[in-house]
Amino acid sequence: MTPRTLYRKLVDAHTVAQLDEHNVLLFCDLHLMNEYTSPQAFAGLYEQGRTVAMPGQNVAVVSHIIPTHPTAIRVIADAPSALQATNLKKNCEHFGIPLFDTNHPLQGIEHVVAPELGMIRPGMVVICGDSHTTTYGALGALGFGIGTTEVEHVLATQTLAYRPARDMHIRVDGLLPTGVTAKDLVLAIIGRIGAQGARGFVVEFSGTAINALSIEARFTLCNMTVEAGSRGALIAPDQTAVDYVLAHAPDIGAEHLSAALAEWQTLRTDDGAALDVTHVFDAASIAPHVTWGTSPDQVLPIDGRVPRLADLPEGPVRSSAQRAMHYTGLPEDAAIEGTPVQHVFIGSCTNGRMEDLRAAAAVVRGRQVAPGVRAMVVPGSGAVKAAAEAEGLDRVFINAGFEWRKPGCSMCLAMNDDVLADGVRCASTTNRNFEGRQGRGAITHLMSPAMAAAAAVTGRITDARQLETLP
Numbered sequence: 298m299t300p301r302t303l304y305r306k307l308v309d310a311h312t313v314a315q316l317d318e319h320n321v322l323l324f325c326d327l328h329l330m331n332e333y334t335s336p337q338a339f340a341g342l343y344e345q346g347r348t349v350a351m352p353g354q355n356v357a358v359v360s361h362i363i364p365t366h367p368t369a370i371r372v373i374a375d376a377p378s379a380l381q382a383t384n385l386k387k388n389c390e391h392f393g394i395p396l397f398d399t400n401h402p403l404q405g406i407e408h409v410v411a412p413e414l415g416m417i418r419p420g421m422v423v424i425c426g427d428s429h430t431t432t433y434g435a436l437g438a439l440g441f442g443i444g445t446t447e448v449e450h451v452l453a454t455q456t457l458a459y460r461p462a463r464d465m466h467i468r469v470d471g472l473l474p475t476g477v478t479a480k481d482l483v484l485a486i487i488g489r490i491g492a493q494g495a496r497g498f499v500v501e502f503s504g505t506a507i508n509a510l511s512i513e514a515r516f517t518l519c520n521m522t523v524e525a526g527s528r529g530a531l532i533a534p535d536q537t538a539v540d541y542v543l544a545h546a547p548d549i550g551a552e553h554l555s556a557a558l559a560e561w562q563t564l565r566t567d568d569g570a571a572l573d574v575t576h577v578f579d580a581a582s583i584a585p586h587v588t589w590g591t592s593p594d595q596v597l598p599i600d601g602r603v604p605r606l607a608d609l610p611e612g613p614v615r616s617s618a619q620r621a622m623h624y625t626g627l628p629e630d631a632a633i634e635g636t637p638v639q640h641v642f643i644g645s646c647t648n649g650r651m652e653d654l655r656a657a658a659a660v661v662r663g664r665q666v667a668p669g670v671r672a673m674v675v676p677g678s679g680a681v682k683a684a685a686e687a688e689g690l691d692r693v694f695i696n697a698g699f700e701w702r703k704p705g706c707s708m709c710l711a712m713n714d715d716v717l718a719d720g721v722r723c724a725s726t727t728n729r730n731f732e733g734r735q736g737r738g739a740i741t742h743l744m745s746p747a748m749a750a751a752a753a754v755t756g757r758i759t760d761a762r763q764l765e766t767l768p
């Protein structure tokens with residue numbers, strides 16, 4: 298048999314029919330939905346009198362528009378947003394789709410909720426009307442975002458017309474130094490290959506540095522791979538992945554377990570499989586990274602300087618850098634370290650999990666948020682929030698002067714009322730630093746949770762490795 302990549306194996310195993318030369322009909326094991334990208338899809342179903350083919354293989358979560366203030370009952374004040382949530386509830390009830398509604402104790406960001414509740418298994422195809430569905434590659438599942446018209450088709454048929462991508466392999470040799478995280482790795486990768494560098498590809502990661510990552514760190518890596526333009530990210534499931542899945546999905550009955558384990562074993566790229574592109578990185582040389590511009594590839598190691606325009610190739614790279622410098626107020630050749638911030642945001646589907654909160658808390662413990670800085674932590678889900686509180690992390694943050702919020706997307710994209718004012722500069726653990734993403738005129742610097750925590754306590758962009766851990 299011709300050697301195949303892991304990606305090809307997943308596509309082949311889910312192909313129901315070859316539609317034409319380029320497209321297949323792909324079966325989707327799980328379809329996740331949010332309040333934001335599902336309304337028109339449901340409207341389309343009603344219009345055509347169609348029903349949902351496999352309601353049990355769909356799950357909905359209120360993620361994006363939900364307020365995160367620490368009130369006992371959450372009420373969505375904004376009328377159009379409230380309507381989106383009510384409609385999602387009605388639609389889910391009508392079609393029998395499970396829903397994590399506004400006040401559900403396990404509500405959160407869809408990409409945090411789904412894996413922690415054991416919904417994601419190696420070998421699955423998982424889709425969602427949201428680009429960060431690539432997260433699930435961390436468990437050897439092919440996840441990717443789809444558009445609203447596709448959401449309708451998936452609801453009606455549980456399948457999707459799909460044009461397979463090309464295979465990119467990113468190997469990361471060596472080990473990340475202490476204090477350097479998966480967030481720094483992915484920012485370094487995007488910085489080198491560019492925000493369009495993986496466009497048209499599904500990226501498989503391998504190498505000693507990847508094998509050494511925890512599953513939560515792999516979620517961060519696969520989540521942000523989409524910011525290099527990729528159509529998916531994959532890591533072959535190893536023992537770390539199997540342990541995670543079994544710990545989070547105890548319902549895999551003993552009678553299915555050995556078959557499942559045997560199948561997961563086959564989920565790897567065969568020797569000799571054709572790869573379209575390969576990149577190699579050296580983990581040991583990677584430092585904490587921070588974005589300086591308005592695209593995730595406008596990024597620097599913490600000791601780096603904003604590029605000089607004359608050093609950039611003439612054309613779109615230079616002109617977008619020029620525009621970004623104007624927007625972020627950082628001139629060419631400026632050092633990124635020491636840049637003052639007024640806001641710190643710790644959360645999102647990239648870095649809103651337990652390990653992220655622990656890493657931030659380790660920096661914050663025994664310190665205070667710097668004067669003039671507003672800092673908040675928004676856990677990725679109700680389960681993350683409860684686990685963090687059980688460990689006392691909420692007290693660490695609150696005692697330091699952070700706001701401790703309820704779960705949701707929040708200031709990752711400011712679709713609720715967590716919006717930054719014009720000109721405010723924010724150290725953020727999120728994944729996109731686009732113009733206006735966190736509020737009109739607000740400036741976002743992407744970084745790891747430890748780096749964001751260091752910015753909170755010093756009031757400036759700081760190398761977290763230089764702050765001693767206090768008892």
Ligand SMILES: CC(C)[C@H](C(=O)O)[C@@H](O)C(=O)O
Pocket residue numbers: 333334361426427428429442710
């Ligand atoms: C709202 C949604 C469509 C969007 C996405 O697809 O990623 C959002 O989650 C984001 O992060 O920008």
Ligand code: SF4
Pocket residue numbers: 360361406407408427429645646647705706709710727728
């Ligand atoms: S946390 Fe941010 S990136 Fe993730 S789904 Fe929500 S808005 Fe999108």
